[in-house]
Amino acid sequence: MATAEAATRLVGSDRVLAVLKELAGYADGATLDELTKAVGGPKPTIHRALGSLRRAAFAEQGPDGRYRLGDEYLRLAFDFHEARPDHVRVRPALETLAGRFGETTHYAVLDDREVVYRAKVDPPTGAVRLTSTVGGRNPAHATAVGKLLLARELTSLAEVKAWIGRTPLPARTANTLCTAPQLHRELDKVREQGYAVDDEENEPGINCLALPVHALSSAAPSGGVSVSALAYRTPLRVLVGRVAEVREALGPLGEPR
Template identity: 55%
Template sequence: MSESIESGRSTAEEKLVGAERVIAVLTELADHPLGVTLDELAGILRSPKPTVHRALATLRRAGLAELAGRGVYVLGDEYLRLAFRNLDGRPETARIQPLLEQLAAQFGETAHYAVLSGEDIVYRAKMDPPQGAVRLTSVIGGRNPAYRTAVGKALLSSRLFDMDDVIAWFGVFPLEQKTPNTLVTPEALVAELASTRQRGYGIDDQENEIGVNCVAIPIHLDGSPSPSGAVSVSAVTFRCPLERLVEAVPEIRATIAQALGANSLG
């Protein structure tokens, strides 16, 4: 009886490892929109080529991966169809997208909606301006470290109140200094989050990317006292300096209140 139990456990463990391996390959494919070879995947994942090839075969049978030619693998159309169907079906998307369209048209800049995911923020929706020669590289589903984005600081300000909170959340300091303006010490972050709480919106002063600044306002879509996410307006600095974005915050807040209701601002 004990041998049978041990055998069953072994099989379950093998299935779990196999499933994790398939997910790891799928996740890595998402980071290579132009495609990636079997050799490259095996090297990145530090797995034998036959193992990675079996995972790819599983994904291809499900339509989640495709062999684009010359040994290059990409995400399959079925994966994209499922992702966009899920995104379009979310209640928040139906509420947020018209607001982002209005903000992008109103200010001629890019509008985002993002949520907090651990130490990162994830972009759930985005709208570029109808016209404009320069557009931002952010993508729906993309991630950025929360500490160096306006949306991240807008959301963290309601969670992290002192030095102990900040150190517990981020762990090892100093954080990566992406630009000369990036705040990387716990002392700097505690002070910035306090300022964010006081003024009611987050600021990115070229902290995540040189030449791009942003303001972000936390919003409440589910009635919870904690923000469900944040709406931001981002702009390239030569076209719209940070001072102009800050001056526009009352107008941005008014647009949000009109589109989502005054309660959405907390």
């Protein structure tokens, strides 16, 4: 949620976007008072921002007085998501892998210090499903996909240090690699083996195997496909032992163009 201090600096369209972003966190809708408290700023100002969103059909107010995301906003978001060629092309491989492994599969891309999930397929039946969502984010250094894609961009210790900068990397679990030397050694290993793993580094009890995807017309990976598994059910050594199976499922998408 935005802080009151940050909200006081929001003007015009910035304020409207801040309200829109906050509203997306309330699946059951939010009152004007709730949004005012969350975003900060005077209530009439937040009300005017909501008015702008309602005129664009990006927000709506129900009979209960609560504000929700509008159908037009959802239509645009889903139309844009479904039109992404990488998402459309990768999904069959995700479905194949989810069925074979009985675990959740993802397709994600790198966005600076985070990965963004563009597609997700849960196992067909009988398995615990992960809470990750399309559009959700996780720290790149703590995820298999993130490390896979960082390995191409950060090829020296100096580059890793510059990427970390003055903002310490968060330790999501006791296994998270947070220092520049640790991450540099891991990225070297990723480049050598051609895949990356997450050994319960982002979430306790969850491990992951990731391989690159070349869904677009560039030699650089457009993103990565991961198999995310409950560690007690599918140990990391089992995932790593089936790397060839993941490559086979990806087919041409797993090969540079």
